[in-house]
Amino acid sequence: xxxxxxxxFPTGLxxxxxxxxxDALAANWRYLQGQLCKGAExxxxxxxxxxxxxxxxxxxxxxxxxxxTFFVAVASEGITLRQSLPDAVIxxxxxxxxxxxxxxxxxxxxxxxxxxxxxxxxxxxxAAEGRSFPAAVHLDTGIHRLGLSAEEFTAALGDAExxxxxxxxxxxxxxxxxxxxxxxxxxxxxEKFRSVTAPFASxxxxxxxxxxxxxxxxxxxDMARPGIALYGGKAIDTRPNPMSPVAKVEARIMIVxxxxxxxxxxxxxxxTAQRPLRNAVVAAGYADGMLRRASSSNLRPGGYAMxxxxxxxxxxxxxxxxxxxxxxxxxAELVQRGAFVEMLGPRVEAADLAAxxxxxxYEYLTSLGRRFERVYGxxx
Ligand SMILES: *Cc1c(COP(=O)(O)O)cnc(C)c1O
Numbered sequence: 001x002x003x004x005x006x007x008x009f010p011t012g013l014x015x016x017x018x019x020x021x022x023d024a025l026a027a028n029w030r031y032l033q034g035q036l037c038k039g040a041e042x043x044x045x046x047x048x049x050x051x052x053x054x055x056x057x058x059x060x061x062x063x064x065x066x067x068x069t070f071f072v073a074v075a076s077e078g079i080t081l082r083q084s085l086p087d088a089v090i091x092x093x094x095x096x097x098x099x100x101x102x103x104x105x106x107x108x109x110x111x112x113x114x115x116x117x118x119x120x121x122x123x124x125x126x127a128a129e130g131r132s133f134p135a136a137v138h139l140d141t142g143i144h145r146l147g148l149s150a151e152e153f154t155a156a157l158g159d160a161e162x163x164x165x166x167x168x169x170x171x172x173x174x175x176x177x178x179x180x181x182x183x184x185x186x187x188x189x190x191e192k193f194r195s196v197t198a199p200f201a202s203x204x205x206x207x208x209x210x211x212x213x214x215x216x217x218x219x220x221x222d223m224a225r226p227g228i229a230l231y232g233g234k235a236i237d238t239r240p241n242p243m244s245p246v247a248k249v250e251a252r253i254m255i256v257x258x259x260x261x262x263x264x265x266x267x268x269x270x271x272t273a274q275r276p277l278r279n280a281v282v283a284a285g286y287a288d289g290m291l292r293r294a295s296s297s298n299l300r301p302g303g304y305a306m307x308x309x310x311x312x313x314x315x316x317x318x319x320x321x322x323x324x325x326x327x328x329x330x331x332a333e334l335v336q337r338g339a340f341v342e343m344l345g346p347r348v349e350a351a352d353l354a355a356x357x358x359x360x361x362y363e364y365l366t367s368l369g370r371r372f373e374r375v376y377g378x379x380x
């Protein structure tokens with residue numbers, strides 16, 4: 001499906017703008033590889049359209065910076081990525097659906113084998129082809145989503161015939177609680193990963209997502225797989241975010257109007273003006289990725305946007321196509337019809353907005369801007 005934003009339309013008509021800074025993305029990768037995981041290979045998680053930043057352009061920028069290994073979620077993402085990066089190593093995190101092994105081989109994709117059934121199917125396929133194709137083996141160290149149990153893992157990799165039929169190119173696992181470095185689960189998973197994979201240490205190992213990279217060298221092993229940190233997101237809740245922002249969303253003011261004290265704003269009449277207010281109605285809503293849960297009401301505050309250096313709190317419910325902002329205390333010359341307002345970006349950190357919406361910045365990034373104009377350039 002072609003995103004609406006890809007269809008050219010006259011400038012001036014756009015309701016909003018999504019700007020992606022590929023230089024910042026590349027700089028974030030270089031920082032993680034060059035400063036934080038010097039001893040390991042820094043790969044990139046690029047699933048879900050590279051966290052909403054545009055798979056093709058984002059992956060090209062990462063590859064130009066030196067990234068060689070990419071993790072997508074589903075095979076179709078891998079097939080698309082293969083067109084633009086003929087030489088990259090591409091892992092498919094969701095692994096194999098029954099009967100799909102030939103497609104992986106055709107496109108040079110490596111499945112992350114998430115169950116003993118998948119592993120047996122891949123091994124049998126390789127044996128039938130008479131060729132040993134690479135795949136990652138996922139060990140479940142406690143998240144209980146994908147991955148072989150420790151017993152299955154040890155038995156499978158210790159089985160000479162199985163082991164000889166395919167090429168286990170990576171042993172990996174995934175952290176459940178990385179966003180909270182003090183959570184005891186992290187050490188438990190680390191210990192389990194280390195001990196269960198130790199007998200097979202000739203196969204490269206990978207445990208760390210972004211949070212794992214930030215938690216330190218113990219978690220790095222041979223390869224790290226950061227996602228959110230590359231895109232400027234906040235991988236660890238309790239620490240300052242060292243990454244540069246990569247995405248900015250701006251939406252345009254449609255009208256500016258007065259609301260008398262005591263009147264209500266928006267659907268459900270959920271918010272009452274406590275004093276005479278001046279509102280700006282902007283052309284962005286939950287259909288543009290501005291999650292509805294960041295709405296404001298008389299009971300709880302919602303998110304905010306930035307107009308110049310001023311914070312403009314959301315008033316009332318976020319609707320499909322528009323958001324009402326409180327601009328009462330913002331100089332009128334900044335609040336002009338047609339002006340662009342920062343809804344998310346360097347001054348409205350996605351993680352901050354996400355806290356109002358009771359979610360995480362990942363959800364904001366992967367929901368962004370389907371009908372905005374998309375621009376690649378600096379965020380300033
Ligand atoms: C998404 C994903 C990553 C990247 O996670 P971030 O938290 O975005 O760094 C790494 N590994 C696996 C298995 C994933 O699903």
